[in-house]
Amino acid sequence: MLEQYIPVFLVIGFAIIFAGATVFSSEIFGPKRPTAEKLSTYESGMKPIGTTNERISVKYYLVAMFFIIFDLEVIFVYPWAVQFKKMFSDIGMPVFYSMLVFLIVLELGYLYAYKKGGFKWD
């Protein structure tokens, strides 16, 4: 059973080596002539103003929260989707209705977030 995963580990090992070789090759081949101007932050040729350690708009956290709420539901749909055909021939319509109830509850939550102005971007 675990044998199936040997290729996955090989792929992962290969990807790590490949990524490392690509990123660090320029340290070997490229020149090293740093100057103060070269190492300063790029701001279209102006002197950089302030740093980036400032507060980020709360809207982005809201997006992250919606993502967590709705992306979790995907995982609840998958087992049902995989079993649907088999269970439908065994049990019939209740299999579909149970999922419909779940989706409607999900949609209600979505409409609530919509009404509250959660999806207003500007």
Next chain:
Amino acid sequence: MSIWETIIFSLIKILIIVHVMLITVSYLVYFERKISAWAQNRLGPNRVGWKGLLQPFADVLKLLLKEDIVPNQANKPIHTLAPLLALFVAFTTYAVIPFGPDLKIFGYTIPLVVADINVGILYVLALTSLGVYAITFAGWSSGSKYSLLGGIRSSAQMISYEISMGFSIGGVLLLSQSLRPEAIVASQSGWMWNAILQPIGFITFLVSAFAETNRLPFDLPEAEPELVGGFHTEYSSMKFAGFFLAEYANMIIASALIVTLYLGGWQFPYLETFGLPYGWYVAISVLTFLFKEALLLFFFIWVRWSLPRFRYDQLMNLGWKVMFPLSLLNIVWVAGLIMIFKI
């Protein structure tokens, strides 16, 4: 097969696929420039080699010999980790994508997929989620305002579209009854392609794939007129090349996924009824896969040079108010198809 044989065959497959991907990426960049030139009535690269065909090698060589600049404001470990992560994700996802039927050679039966695992689709979803970190880290650690804005926008965009992507795949699973990519391909024999049976799911997945790969019309993370280079403004040399490579490799992976999930995978409709020798059957199947893949890659480039860029609010509206309800509707649609037509 013994463990050693598995390891040797996997290594051969990995080496072949990685080389094919690298060559495709370099020529994809070349074709992107040629097609853009054609779309804008220019000539495009035509100086290095015949018709500019050696241009990709010249580009790589140039990037390799450039100085690797890490700005003072940057957080060095994370600044280095970001391109590593981007490349890692781009070069691990191909593992579960089947590109042909079982190859029978020298008494061995070799499946033409690197890892035939039951959780294939979950593996892909997990890795694409990891890809968000690469861009967020790059944006945050550079210490530049352009990078930060690009990184934040990009993470918001990618997580928004991941939801509709996940729900669209739900429709595919209803028909395949398995998360194994091989089973998904097998469930689309003949013309029973998912793109035909569930057009809504196909469109939502296609749009989400464009958003996940940061391609135009969704390339806000690197919107040149407003954010210079976006999250990779402060990257140079091979670290920049890493992001570039990862972007194009992701494009190849995304098209391969679309082919596998919605366009019948490697199957040429009704090829098994033609009565060809098995070797020809395998060869034509692999060529069919490559042909579908090439068409989708052309589509990616074509869209890029035809459509203007979305504004941030339009992008998020499309993701949350159109794609999300549509992908839910798609699940009900497919369940209805199964219940009414018993397919």
